[in-house]
Structures are given as C-alpha cells and as structure tokens.
Amino acid sequence: MNNSVNISNLSLIFALALVVVAMLISQRQKLGLSKDILYAVIRTVIQLVIVGFVLKYVFQVNNGVLTLVMSLFIVYNASRQAYKRNPSQNKNFLHSFLAILTSTGITLGILVASGAIKFVPSQIVPITGMIASNSMVAIGLCYKQMNTQFIDQRQQVLEKLALGAPVRLASLSILRHSIKMAMQPTIDSAKTVGLVSLPGMMSGLIFAGVDPVFAIKYQIMVMFMLLSATSLGSVIAGSFAYRNYFSSRGILEL
Structure with missing residues (x-):
C-alpha cells in the first residue's frame, strides 16, 4: 500500500x-x-x-536544543491565544503559559519515556502542536465559561462569601462546571472517533500509504494524549483563573 x-x-x-x-x-x-x-x-x-x-x-x-526551542515557540503562541480568549479584566498570561506548558510537557514526557514517540523533531514538533492546540481550545472554553458563570451566579457567590465561605469554596461549583465544559468537546470527539470522523493523524498516515491498522494505533495514542492534556490544562488554568475575579481581600470584582 x-x-x-x-x-x-x-x-x-x-x-x-x-x-x-x-x-x-x-x-x-x-x-x-x-x-x-x-x-x-x-x-x-x-x-x-x-x-x-x-x-x-x-x-x-535534527538538533535537540532547536527541537525544544521550536516546541516552546508553539507553546508560547498557544498560550497567547488562550490568554486573548479570557474575558476577565485581571487575566494573567503566565497562567495560560504554565497550564499549556505543564500539560504539554507531562504528556510529551510520558510518550517519550514509554517509547511511543522518539525525541526527534519530525515527531516531537507535530505532537507538540497537536497537544498545545487542543489545550489552548480547552483553556479558552474554560475561561469563557467561567466568566459567564461568575456573571450569572454573582448573587450566589456573594451570599457564600457573606456567610464566611473562603474564595475557593464560594467558586468551587463554577470552577468545576468550567473545567467540565472545557473538556466536553474532547470527550465527545473521543466517543465518535472512527464512527463519525477520521482524525488528522490517522488520515495523514493512511494518505501516506501506512497500513490502516498501524494508523489506528497512532490515533488511539493521540486520543489518549489529548484527553490527558485537555484535562491537565483546564484544571491548572481554571485553578489560577477563578482567583482573578477576587481582590486580594477576597471581594468579588466583576
């Protein structure tokens, strides 16, 4: 073939x-x-x-340092886009960068350590792009959903604060809902992959003449790593982002 x-x-x-x-x-x-x-x-x-x-x-x-620089460049640009999608007035670029860097770094590290991919630019750079872009989308959804929830549930949050609840407890339901909504598109994609869509990695390998069964193995790996990356990125970014809606004294600021 x-x-x-x-x-x-x-x-x-x-x-x-x-x-x-x-x-x-x-x-x-x-x-x-x-x-x-x-x-x-x-x-x-x-x-x-x-x-x-x-x-x-x-x-x-085929230089290791150049490969890392290219990967960091991808992560930086993904972080910038995620940062821009945050409607909060007190948003912080570093939060988006740390979330995407951590989710991408951990996922890549596990793939390399397990032997699923090799530390060569032809594999590291494309995989980094896939992981970072999906984390970017998930984090952007988390930010937007969180902003909407804080506006819609402003009164409930104020009541919790008035009853003495700490900032995290008053925001916990919003944080959980935002993370859940951020991960939902990736979960839905995993449910329908192969039945509704033939994703890019699999289609690209088949186009290149690779055995479809071999291509399927790679696609399974991709879905696993995307689920991991989006969950890590959403949790980290959300845990940082909800604090942006409160002052240093714990007062809700919209």
Whole structure:
C-alpha cells in the first residue's frame, strides 16, 4: 500500500473555489464574515509556507536544543491565544503559559519515556502542536465559561462569601462546571472517533500509504494524549483563573 499524494498548484487553486463559496454565502446571508474569511485564508497561506520552510530546516538539522526551542515557540503562541480568549479584566498570561506548558510537557514526557514517540523533531514538533492546540481550545472554553458563570451566579457567590465561605469554596461549583465544559468537546470527539470522523493523524498516515491498522494505533495514542492534556490544562488554568475575579481581600470584582 503505497499511494503517493501529489497536490499541484492547480489543485490548490481549485480548492480555493470552496473558500469563495463560503464568502459568497456570507455575502448573500449578510453575515459580515467575508473579510474575516479572506484575512484567515491569507494568514493561513503565509503562516504555513513560513512554517513549512522552518520545519524543513529543523528536521534536516535534527538538533535537540532547536527541537525544544521550536516546541516552546508553539507553546508560547498557544498560550497567547488562550490568554486573548479570557474575558476577565485581571487575566494573567503566565497562567495560560504554565497550564499549556505543564500539560504539554507531562504528556510529551510520558510518550517519550514509554517509547511511543522518539525525541526527534519530525515527531516531537507535530505532537507538540497537536497537544498545545487542543489545550489552548480547552483553556479558552474554560475561561469563557467561567466568566459567564461568575456573571450569572454573582448573587450566589456573594451570599457564600457573606456567610464566611473562603474564595475557593464560594467558586468551587463554577470552577468545576468550567473545567467540565472545557473538556466536553474532547470527550465527545473521543466517543465518535472512527464512527463519525477520521482524525488528522490517522488520515495523514493512511494518505501516506501506512497500513490502516498501524494508523489506528497512532490515533488511539493521540486520543489518549489529548484527553490527558485537555484535562491537565483546564484544571491548572481554571485553578489560577477563578482567583482573578477576587481582590486580594477576597471581594468579588466583576
């Protein structure tokens, strides 16, 4: 099984027609998304072209330090995006960075130690990207849900504080709900993988001509690591974030 995949520039131009369809739908339905779609397409092309050349160099050099630098760069950018998605006025970038760094580092460490992947750039960098991006999405959901819950349950939190409850106890139900909602998309994805969707890792390996059974093993590993990373990232980020809604004296500030 060795079917090569060759995408020509002409194929990409035809694929671009699908984006034009999306823009026309936005224009016809007056959604106001045409500029955003165009901007996203331009950014996608520029970013991926640059990253493609950078990764080609990193893979050829095969240097451990350079691999770590590239991985940290991915974690940093994922942290920035998660930070931007936090509606709190007192948000802290370091909280997002520590959450994603810890979840990514622990998950990667276990995979390398178990022999599931090797410490080579061609494996470490893509896996880091998958872990960090999923943690980023989960943490962003956690932040948004937490902000909504604090606004909706403001009175209940104030009543708990008035009765002498410490800040963590007054926020515990909100924290748990936010973490649960952050993890739910990954859990739902794990429930339907193979039945509804054939994820990127598995599809990419099959496209490359790898035995589907072998590709399935890798996809199972990916789902396990994503469940681990999103749970760790959400718990760490949420445990930091709820404190941003209180002053140093334990007063709720929205």
